Amino acid sequence: MTKQIYSAATLGLNHEMMDQDALQVIKKLQQNGFSGYVVGGGVRDLLLGKKPKDYDLVTDADPEKIRRIFGRNSMIIGRRFKIVHVYFERKNEDRSARIGKPSFARHILEVSTFRSNKVHEQALSEHGRILVDNNYGDMDEDAFRRDFTVNALYYDPIAEVVVDYHNGIQDIEKRLIRVIGNPYERYLEDPVRVLRAIRLSEKLGLAIDENTYINFRNVKHLLLNEPKGRLFEEMLKLLMSGNALSVVRELYELKIPRKVFPLLDKLFFNPTPDEFALKVLEKTDLRLAGNEDVSLIFILAGMMWPPIYKSWLQELEENPHPRQALMDAIARNKDPIFASGISQNLYSSIREVWMLQVDFDLPSFARLEHVPVHGRFRQAWHLFNLRNEFKQVDPQLFDWWNRFMVADETLRTELLVELGDIAPPEYKKKRKARKPKRRRTKHKPAATE
Template sequence: MSYTEKGISAVRRFVHGIVTATRQDEPEREPVVIGRSEHNVSRKKISKNALKVLYRLNEAGYESYLVGGGVRDILLEKNPKDFDISTDASPEQVKALFKNCRLIGRRFRLAHVVFGREIIEVATFRAAHTTGDGGVTGETGRIVRDNVYGGTLADDAFRRDFTVNGLYYDISDFSVIDFFDGVDDLHNGLLRFIGPAKERVIEDPVRALRAARFAAKLNFSLEDDVLQAISEEHHRLADIPPARMFEEALKLFQSGYGKASFAWLRDLDLLSYLLPLTDARLKSGDTYADKLTELALVNTDRRIKQDMPVTPAFIYAVMLWPDVAERAAKYEKDEGMPPVPALHKAADDVIPQQLAATSLPKRFSIPMREIWTLQPRLRKTRGKRAMQLIGNPRFRAAYDFLLLRCEAGESDLAPLCATWEKLQQHPEAQAAIESARKAPRPNRRKRAPRKRTPD
């Protein structure tokens, strides 16, 4: 890390007000303030749009700080993809300053300032739930709504999850503000919760999944208190809505660290809350499912690092395939069903079990089914049908899926894979591929721009 000796010494000083109380009783504390000359966070490494938001808030008389993954990643000499801002301005006050702003969320109210494809997320300082309206905690201790405003920067810092995500870059003087020895933890490669670990997981069980994701992404270890809290409280993930679990699955498997994230999920016994069927197979010692999953995650990580497109349809197709294939084979044998109808019926059995854990929007579940039902059709390699199949929009995904199956242990598919590799070089096949690429896509309802995976 590129810290000066002076900077390292500064952040290792004792921080007043170490967390020993619950959030409601948390005292005001004095942070370590790291001056501009003592850290490597530079405006050159911050998005121009994020700087616009920071400056405009500051010029309007509000406090404004870059916070979270943007600060953390720059300190680690990484290139952050997202920039989040914390301010004492309310969401409505932020909206009044930016015509290109929209307010989102009920559980956690946020302002999104939209610059084309880039979204700068602005959050208002949160305060303890005992200080005002807007905060709701369920009977189990899980925070249901977290919109109590009027807090200080220290209050806001205490509401964050990990010490390495609780670092603030002050645009007014270019200092880094560290309340909880977060810079030390960055230097030591350690993930610690801010405050009592068990309380943090009870408040929001999804923090257990975030711990796995950050440990994978940053190649950090988890503090013993974090490990114990996750071990004791991960059962609370069963109460999280499937839609939110799906969003977390995307962050885990489609951020370029899918293989490492998957390993952490297994180590922490969290996989069953995201992929219950896959988890059961792996725990039973299914080596084929294990190998197929690993290959898919490695392939997805590679594509992301090469800026190639990825889709949840492919990941879920792989994860659920062993169960779908097993059931389809049974329908073929016991009921004499043809391969494609058997796959459809097997999918009807398997998909609802997955939906109980995570949602799976139709824009992903339909292509997933198509990848599966193209597998038996890929066995037909003669005549015009082969060329027509190559022109199918799902052909490439289905072919890549076939390659993974072969590499994972279905060695009898090797001649078929080789045949399709040759067929794709045929001039007629190239014309079919080009025609499919130029074919107009069906009109779809225009979606609002979405923020990329945070942190």
């Protein structure tokens, strides 16, 4: 490991390219006598000419000292490895313009302390995974603990220098992902690095070093020992990466164990992946490529829609009431949904998106004014559009909805009249005829002689 220091200017970097809140954190750390650097993806993305999604900051100050510097605007979090969240208020320009008054959102920056490469045996699982990682060290040790060479670059925007311990600059020039140290040992420490390497490779267009890739097959089974919550978080990162389609295909080629991602396994990890779910990933990747907003609720609701739709059609054969039939179809699939890692909160939101499909398929005068203002309308509308592409929607009704969404009040009135001719009436349960009340006969008292 040879430490190299580069002038930021020679690499095309300067502090004006950085997030200004992150710059303020580093300034304040250094003003208080501590070091402060941007590390990891923030530096890597800047060098690759991409806009960083977030900035990870590191320092030689321990979490308690960081907390004292930033006071009430910070919080220590984490068990396996303590980090400090530093909070800023940032004006949301889009929302401010939309509501006509200033709107602010919380901006969170993560600040961590340099980690030591000395890990106690008690902190390791039986498989070699690091369970507790609160041993602090210096920058040299911290650099060895990073996963890939391109993520072990430290940028000081005050001194305008980049510190490189593992030829990360060279690998960025080669557009190569290479693990630091012995690949097999590093994967034992954290098997999720296998998933991270594939995701970064597809997201950034980098090749994976041969020695880094060969060892994937030797350790992929260890992913089954990872906490389900952590694997679910990795799946969400994969879906929101902007290259979900290609990552899923790479994971299928690698033959990831079936229970690592139960949801992806059912939909994609087989010779005939679900076309509807593939289309959801394709559309999400395209929106992210165009810097458009994407919704995790839509992604999950869309991916899981095919089995729900199949069950809905089956329920309709027995129950002609579409709304109740869809509720029953969702209930039938509830166990596998939760088994895939979906939380109760996510499930509730996804279910709302599904239930709104009844309102699109069977628009009623009573509910029509409430549908466009529903909190999940946007996600439900995107799902309705995708269903139309797969011939699940009446074309005439789909055309009516498109006209209704852009119509003014006068035209909407005309469309409501037209709706009566094209929308199938929703089934109304007939009331059972009441049996006539049995007339009670009054018993006359017996005549007395």
